[in-house]
Amino acid sequence: MDGYVITVLSNIGMISFIALSAYLLLITGEISFGQQAYFGLGAYAAGAATAMFAQPIWVGILIGACVAGFVAVLVGALTLRLSGLYFSISTLAFAEMVRLVLLIVEVQVEVDGEMVGPDGANGFHDIRWMFERDISLTEFMFIIYALLAVVLIALLLMERSRLGSVFRMLGSDDLLAEMQGLNTVRYRILAAGMAGAIAGIGGALYAHFTTYVEPQFFNAMLGVHALAYGLIGGLGTAFGPLIGVAIDLGFLEAVRFIQGYRMIVFGGLVAVLLILMPRGILDEERVHRLKVLFSRRNDAGARGR
């Protein structure tokens, strides 16, 4: 595989984390325009752990996820009383706040005679774990997809469990959920924390893949895309947002004749899909039909044997 393909595939993998993060909140009925903040916090925290304090990347990813998840829980607790549009605006405001803070944070330490660490608007350079360990882009891509598989499987299991039903009930009608005896406050904070941590993992990987991050990358457009992926791909299963990412980054960005028009095509696609398929390609109904189809096929196979 050439470097370009690997880069595209890796980007798809890394952006999938923030798409899953926004998706998790979407199924609980909350539209967050601010998941890019947790992606950014994960990137900075993980980068700091490996580049400034010489930790292995696993520790970095864990720290990235924890920092992002922890901040998401705090923000979730603060914005609990808000719903709908007010919640969405508050997430955007918070994410912009994080970005602006990262623009002025300058904390550097000396590593091997060089100053390493977040340098305000200049970004955070030399997150060189990959090069120091002589890890190829291809190998790193496998790390990305291994982690994505873990997160995806965890989400799919979650959706089949009671927690998944609870999240979806919260998303359709939180008064009804409260009436069923669900502590909606606790579940909302839990969802916020999980979503933050998932975005944080993506950010942590991103920092190490590019070796360089700057606050500007974690702007509102990233958050809007993260939301759109779930809305395009579908809210019926965690595979949905991945389809959204694949369409945007795999097709629109990678196919050369569309390049340059990507945002125009993407915006149009979102608009058309929201009219024709308001809950995305893989919405709850299609997911159910697919499940029925698969279980029938398995039954037929079992009888044939």
Place this chain on the structure above:
Amino acid sequence: MTSLLDVRRLSVSYGGLRAVDGVSLEVRQGEIVSIIGMNGAGKTSILNAVSGMVPADGGEILFEGESIGGLPAHAVVARGIVQVPEGRMILGTLSVEENLRVAAHHRDGFLLRRRTRPGLRRLFPTLADKLDRPAASLSGGEAQMLALARGLEAAPWLLLLDEPSLGLSPKLAAGVFDLVRRLREKGLTILMVEQNIRRALELADRAYVLESGRIRLHGPAAELLSDDRLVSDYLGYPSAAPFTSA
């Protein structure tokens, strides 16, 4: 019999309009109690106040002797009071089983226990065969059964039923009332709001007649069923004596 639920001088207002005005009622262990009255009399508001869905602006709500006024709805459910809301309110995109599972706290509840679901089969045979269907595919009667089943799955002591027969054909409604009767035989206590007044009175032990947020009549259901005032105003039969104020 001891009083399980004791509502004292309860008032509920919406934006300055008083929907429930100093209502006192009690529900004893093992009883079926009906609240009947016209649309807008404040029946549902009483249930919502008991279950913590709307704040009361006056009065006391005691459950097993302890005040539960002001508790959030989920904490009221944890005490054992479960409301089955009007209009079913089941989630169409979730399967029947998922709808039930949400209410079963901590582990599978009575209905979902064991693979063969004996509890569900006994009480809700039509649902047992449709566990993995989306709830949106259920008929009105089945949806009401699911709403009831979900209420039971939260392991209540006191079930608050809001218009269980609404929108159902007489035959299906009879099925729902029959189920309510069986639940009481199993030891459940039931406070029910119902539009079908004759049915509600036939089923209940006692009843309260609500008018403009106030209790107008109350007593054993059998007595109310033959009370002239109720007959003339609610059951639509011409009464021998013209209406006189209570």
